Amino acid sequence: MNIDAALAALTTVLGQRLSLSKSDLDLHGSSETHFPLTPPDAVAYPQTTQEVAQIVKICAAHHVPVIGWGTGTSLEGQAQAFSGGICVDFSQMNKLLRIGQADMDCTVQPGITREVLNTELRATGLFFPVDPGANASLGGMTSTRASGTTAVRYGTMRDNVLGLEVVLADGSVIHTGTRARKSSAGYDLTALFVGAEGTLGLITEITLRLQGQPEAVTAAICAFDDIDSAVRCVMDTIQIGIPMARIEFVDAATAAAVNSYAGSNLPECPHLMVEFHGSDGGVREQAESFGEIVADHGGKGFEWAIKAEDRTALWTMRHNAHYACMASRPGCRAIVTDICVPISRLADAVNETRADLAAHNVTGPILGHVGDGNFHAILLFDEADPDEVARAETVAHRMVTRALDMGGTATGEHGIGIGKLRYMAAEHGPAWDVMGALKAALDPHNIMNPGKLVPPRN
């Protein structure tokens, strides 16, 4: 790696849009979770695909790592530059380029955030449904195969990206997918780049599937005596086939944290939060059927939020639950776990996690997208207490091992980054080597986000 020559060439291309300032480097070397600071050598702010291609060509010539950056909200250290290199910050490539009203699709640049996108779409009657909570960039969401509260109805980024423009490791530009709704024309390259965490190329344009804003929306929160009742309520709802738009779980500890963080007065017990989308009649019918299942499981305090502002309050509370949990113990750090199991094993997985937390004396509020079998325990620890750190790590490790034993995955939606790399061999077996072979084929000099996702190269 010849970083000085690369920086000189990059400055020629980008001028002031290549930043070497310490504050900028530190910002782009940080993460929202527990990873140490690993600043890149420079931060590039391209404005066009062509500039991205030039950046990658320069980095390829000098064997300098290239790491994409959206909003820095990833949770597994995906954008940490631990071999140095150039961080490509897409904040100046943040436009909604095209809306296809009749085709219910749009094309965006990677730096646009989901909140900005939905604000720009509002007048069209369309919306982009994937909602990971954080106001993430679409490039980051695509690269992490993000999902969140609405995946139970609308799918993950896997299901909502129709096509991509990608700058490959040699600086060449390809387009994947078409604007047709389906295709059988060869390998599904779109799916290969979705979730690749920038290890195969940098995404410079994304064509997204949009949804029509539903005629009617209704949401509710209800309380349960115990976790088991809440989880079994979810499993029954799925079995019966009620088309939920969201179904979220928070445990008693999360409810307590939300109360102190947001001044709400939830009963300190497990809750489900649900939302239905459809026609007036359809939503009413769904809500009634769900209400019966809730009653069967002893759910209480069940109230429908029909008005938009009440629903916004409900989902803001849910989205802030992560920050509420962090704030429940000032100065702490957190390991945010992200296992996803077959629905049939969900109650077991949650209960055994609770037992682990108790046995290891770890504080870990649990919340998650239970309609997908995906939940998070936010394992809080004091960095200065090595024993507590070790206990939190033990619980995190046991959660992943249990998920894999149950036929599930180490990560439902947060991705691999640094945090889950150690589980790839166990989850994929020899298929992990296939990932390594694909990476080597497309990035022979290992410059695209090196050290992430695939097996270390010999």
Next chain:
Amino acid sequence: MNIDAALAALTTVLGQRLSLSKSDLDLHGSSETHFPLTPPDAVAYPQTTQEVAQIVKICAAHHVPVIGWGTGTSLEGQAQAFSGGICVDFSQMNKLLRIGQADMDCTVQPGITREVLNTELRATGLFFPVDPGANASLGGMTSTRASGTTAVRYGTMRDNVLGLEVVLADGSVIHTGTRARKSSAGYDLTALFVGAEGTLGLITEITLRLQGQPEAVTAAICAFDDIDSAVRCVMDTIQIGIPMARIEFVDAATAAAVNSYAGSNLPECPHLMVEFHGSDGGVREQAESFGEIVADHGGKGFEWAIKAEDRTALWTMRHNAHYACMASRPGCRAIVTDICVPISRLADAVNETRADLAAHNVTGPILGHVGDGNFHAILLFDEADPDEVARAETVAHRMVTRALDMGGTATGEHGIGIGKLRYMAAEHGPAWDVMGALKAALDPHNIMNPGKLVPPRN
């Protein structure tokens, strides 16, 4: 390639389950459409994944091509053995291995057909929704990324395969995906093998997403004065967000062919056939909304088929439309086109195709999955009339070129095989070379279904 040594080794493994009979070779060298006979050197009938791995290892050692075979219903010559080699017929690996009732999934061997699978699932209240018409094998459907009449609601094979067991080109066995509903753990290898047409490995097990049998189902057929009204009715229905389970189009020529083939008495004009799935109330509501749109577009003779036998008759008629078109001109052969365009361009694409058919004096009934923007013209020709062959080929070529110009794809669901190979460069540009690089990485000796899908190797 040392075929004699390979055959000797394969006989040791398979005994009588390695067939060299001429009738067997010819059967496995034929296709349902217009491709010439290209028999393999032998047909293998494995019964286990381990036997498949042994077959591939032997073929790898002797550089002998390996071509998978399901039911032989592919339409683009996907299984033609034009470099010879071993055809691996999965008809003896046709079991439903596992049903996950609570998880609404199952695992099958590749040789099971979709009709057998759904018969075996009947008692569970679950069904597998993807329906390409032909009673294809699940292995073939997976490898072709098939879809069909229900994709508008339930998606294609891309959306309904959760995981795979695959024998790679070196005979090693990998597992992709998990039994969780979603995962962000690395490259989406499942999506890479779905639609790869056997060029990256042989699929030996498939985990499928299942659906709950809907509480209520209703279907209808209605006639329109012209193609434009029918297509615009579809476009409006999609815009309004009515969740159709199927919406199919047949033109006047197809209706006429169906009448003579099946003795029905459809008016000889364009038709839409639709089906709704849901609760009693939901289906009623959808049917009413759709009825209003049909009326706006002058649709007539609109009658709901609520009884299962009436629906079966309706969809049998639709599924037989392909054979009815073929039978409309005895002794003819056909090029079955398969373009898919953005919905906004659907009316243009159909109308311009009609104009082409007239201008080139080609008989080509049109039918298709219009909810996806996907339709087929079945271009009939007399093999002995070179001028007619050339005119049919011209229309087929113009259809694909037009689809690509409209932002669509050469193939919505039939795949590439031999028939669409010539369009891959135009559709994918430099991304086609990326497919070639992936193929070379996973199959360095080019033994897996060589000559298909990727660029010819130098």
